[in-house]
Amino acid sequence: MDHHQQQQQQGSEPSTTTKVERKIIERNRRNKMKDLYSKLNSLLPSYSPTEVLPLPDQIDEAVKYIKSLEKKVKMAKEKKERLLKGRNNKKRSRGFDEKNITKSPMIDVHEMGNSLLQVVLTCGFENKFLFNEIIRILHEEKVEIVSANSSSQPGDSMIHVLHAEIPSAFQQFGAARVSERLKRFVNGSISDVEIDPGFWDDFEIDTDIWELPDLSSVVSKGFSNPL
Structure with a gap:
C-alpha cells in the first residue's frame, strides 16, 4: 500500500x-x-x-x-x-x-324583712319597657318605691334594680302577692295586667338612676342588704 x-x-x-x-x-x-x-x-x-x-x-x-x-x-x-x-x-x-338572639327576661324578687322588697330584672335592651311596667304594677299595689336604677351589662343586656316598701296594712300577704304578680307578668302570664302605653304619657321615670330622699329612713328600718 x-x-x-x-x-x-x-x-x-x-x-x-x-x-x-x-x-x-x-x-x-x-x-x-x-x-x-x-x-x-x-x-x-x-x-x-x-x-x-x-x-x-x-x-x-x-x-x-x-x-x-x-x-x-x-x-x-x-x-x-x-x-x-x-x-x-x-x-x-x-x-x-x-348576637341578635333576644335575651329572655329574668326577674328575682327578694323579701328583706317584713316590709322591704328588692326586685332585680335582667333583660335585653328590646325589653327595657318591662321595668316601667313593673313600676306601674307596684303603684297599683300601693307599694312605695324607695330607689330604682339601671345599668348596662356585657352581651347587650340591662340590669334593673328596684327597692320598695310594702305598706304596713299589707305586710302579712302583700309581699308574696306582689312578688307572684311581678313574676307572672315578666314570665308572660299577664292576664291580670294590661299594658297601657298611655300610662306613661304623663309619668316619666329616669331609669338610669333614681334615688328618693327618704332612703336613709328605710336603711334605719333594717334595709341592710342592697344588691
Missing part, C-alpha cells in the same frame, strides 16, 4: 467512527423514548398489557386522559371554593344570629 492510499484510509476512519457513534446515540434515544411511552401508556385507564396500541393511538389516549384530569381538577377547585364560601357565610350568619 503506497503512501497515498494510507492517507485515504486514515482519513476515512474518523468518519466511520462518527457514524457508528451517531447510530448508537440514536438507538439509545429511541429505546429511551420507547420506555417513556410504555410508562405513560401504563398509567392510562384503558391500558392492557396484552393489547399494545400503536404509538400514535397511545399518544392520543394520553392526551385525552390528561385533558379529562385537568377538567376534574378544575371542577374540584370550584367545588372547594363553593364549600369554603358557604361555610364562611354560615359562620357569619350564625355569629349574627347569636
Whole structure:
C-alpha cells in the first residue's frame, strides 16, 4: 500500500467512527423514548398489557386522559371554593344570629324583712319597657318605691334594680302577692295586667338612676342588704 492510499484510509476512519457513534446515540434515544411511552401508556385507564396500541393511538389516549384530569381538577377547585364560601357565610350568619338572639327576661324578687322588697330584672335592651311596667304594677299595689336604677351589662343586656316598701296594712300577704304578680307578668302570664302605653304619657321615670330622699329612713328600718 503506497503512501497515498494510507492517507485515504486514515482519513476515512474518523468518519466511520462518527457514524457508528451517531447510530448508537440514536438507538439509545429511541429505546429511551420507547420506555417513556410504555410508562405513560401504563398509567392510562384503558391500558392492557396484552393489547399494545400503536404509538400514535397511545399518544392520543394520553392526551385525552390528561385533558379529562385537568377538567376534574378544575371542577374540584370550584367545588372547594363553593364549600369554603358557604361555610364562611354560615359562620357569619350564625355569629349574627347569636348576637341578635333576644335575651329572655329574668326577674328575682327578694323579701328583706317584713316590709322591704328588692326586685332585680335582667333583660335585653328590646325589653327595657318591662321595668316601667313593673313600676306601674307596684303603684297599683300601693307599694312605695324607695330607689330604682339601671345599668348596662356585657352581651347587650340591662340590669334593673328596684327597692320598695310594702305598706304596713299589707305586710302579712302583700309581699308574696306582689312578688307572684311581678313574676307572672315578666314570665308572660299577664292576664291580670294590661299594658297601657298611655300610662306613661304623663309619668316619666329616669331609669338610669333614681334615688328618693327618704332612703336613709328605710336603711334605719333594717334595709341592710342592697344588691
